Amino acid sequence: MRAKRIGVVGAGYVGLTTAACFAHLGHRVICADADTAKIEALNAGEITLHEPGLRELVEDNRERLEFVTDNARALSDVDFAFVCVPTPTGPDGAADLSAVDQVLSEAPPTTRVVLKSTVPVGTAAKHPGVVSNPEFLREGHAVEDFLRPQRIVVGAQDERQAHEVAALYAPTKAPTVLTDNTSAELVKYASNCFLALKLSYVNTLAELCEHVDADIDGVTEGMRLDDRIGASCLQPGPGWGGSCLPKDTLALLATARAAGVDFATLEAAVSTNRHQPHRVADRIREELRTLDGARIGLLGLTFKAGTNDLRDSPALVVARLLVQEGAELTAFDPCVHEDRPNMRIAHRAADVAAGADMLVVLTEWPEFAELDWPELAERMADPRLYDTRNVVPGDKVREAGFRLIRTGR
Structure with a gap:
């Protein structure tokens, strides 16, 4: 498939791995994070996450990787925008979706948004057009798990959108599960x-x-x-x-x-x-x-x-x-x-x-x-x-x- 322009919001374990690996697969990636110090460090070539192979992927694909603090850059004028922000435990034990909700509110209606953050069951159903693509990345094996996954799971209301997101992972040759959100x-x-x-x-x-x-x-x-x-x-x-x-x-x-x-x-x-x-x-x-x-x-x-x-x-x-x-x-x-x-x-x-x-x-x-x-x-x-x-x-x-x-x- 031709190279896509991919936005990634969130530069933690999931977001940075997602950005670096998609760049490695030949796509152009803009990765955004609200943490100014983190983005400055990434632009300086400093990676604080201890994740085997991640530093090398970022270094080898810098011409296809851009790190910014402005979410709008990763949500506009892209083929797909992946949401990889934290969903920490709230006071009642349920996931705190404030970061996810903020990103979704900023996304233009025409942007194809892909939720990779782990969100409570039923979240995507409240946001028509959002595609669910949960991550299965083990810390310490995140790069390996992204590039050689055991399975790819994509959920969507529109089957065509599910196939388009699944196609991004075609080079991994992993079994794909297409289902609802x-x-x-x-x-x-x-x-x-x-x-x-x-x-x-x-x-x-x-x-x-x-x-x-x-x-x-x-x-x-x-x-x-x-x-x-x-x-x-x-x-x-x-x-x-x-x-x-x-x-x-x-x-x-x-x-x-x-x-x-x-x-x-x-x-x-x-x-x-x-x-x-x-x-x-x-x-x-x-x-x-x-x-x-x-x-x-x-x-x-x-x-x-x-x-x-x-x-x-x-x-x-x-x-x-x-x-x-x-x-x-x-x-x-x-x-x-x-x-x-x-x-x-x-x-x-x-x-x-x-x-x-x-x-x-x-x-x-x-x-x-x-x-x-x-x-x-x-x-x-x-x-x-x-x-x-x-x-x-x-x-x-x-x-x-x-x-x-x-x-x-």
Whole structure:
């Protein structure tokens, strides 16, 4: 197909990835964001998002990319305008659509608007002519997910418009689902909330393993070989977080309540997830006998590996619980370099071990498996390690002199 002129409103994870990838596919893209500092940084070639491949895509396609602060530039004189602005959780648990509503109010009637922001079910139906095209981009894999997607979902009232938007993704050769707006919106929530259910299930299963002397790794290995279950989202941890699952579960629950539907399974998943950081803190307290004055080194703060995103990170919830009981915290994360409230940020993993009573792995960064465990053990007051993500090599850690505690063991 011939190159299109595409506008993108929003330069966050979704918007910037969308803009860069469409430019990579040969289209001319104008990306707008109200954050002047962010746009100035992008025009200077500075990208603060830790997203593999994104910096290179932006640099390689600058002749087809323009970054502006004026939304009107991205909404006028374009073939398609993609809305990629945040929809944070509001006070009642429902999504806050103020940013989406603002952009839609600014769009000229002749502009073909495509909603990529995650919006409550039924939103697009209130705006005739808007096309729904939910994103399925995982932080840390956003570029890969855009250029090699598992599926493309497009919802529209006009089938011709749906086909035109789907055609933009033709080079990816991904399976395409064409449906109505409301169903497309629900696909996004249904997918993310199912993943939340699965993660909460495996975390409770890990807790059960600890009580009945089973091994969660052996249990999940036996589960993932069943095609009906699959291998993804079976790794236990201190809870799920980030910019999507917490927000989307609450939004779908709000939609269900408004529709008079009792979504008990999803309510249980959310409740289970809120319990996980407390379970981690309880186990640390049990091991140390008291948290008051305990020196604890944290390995990992982001909500998952491969990103610098701290939003709704369970690691930060665990840290807050420890501080509330008087623990002294030092933390290391490959993507966090500024001090956080009530904790010191170290520049090396080894530095968190100095004088520590315990180390706690809270994010599954693969480099944590390769640490110099004898060095860390020598630096500690008492070499104890709680691996909430089960990523460290057990034999090497024990040989270095650590008492090792693992999730689901």
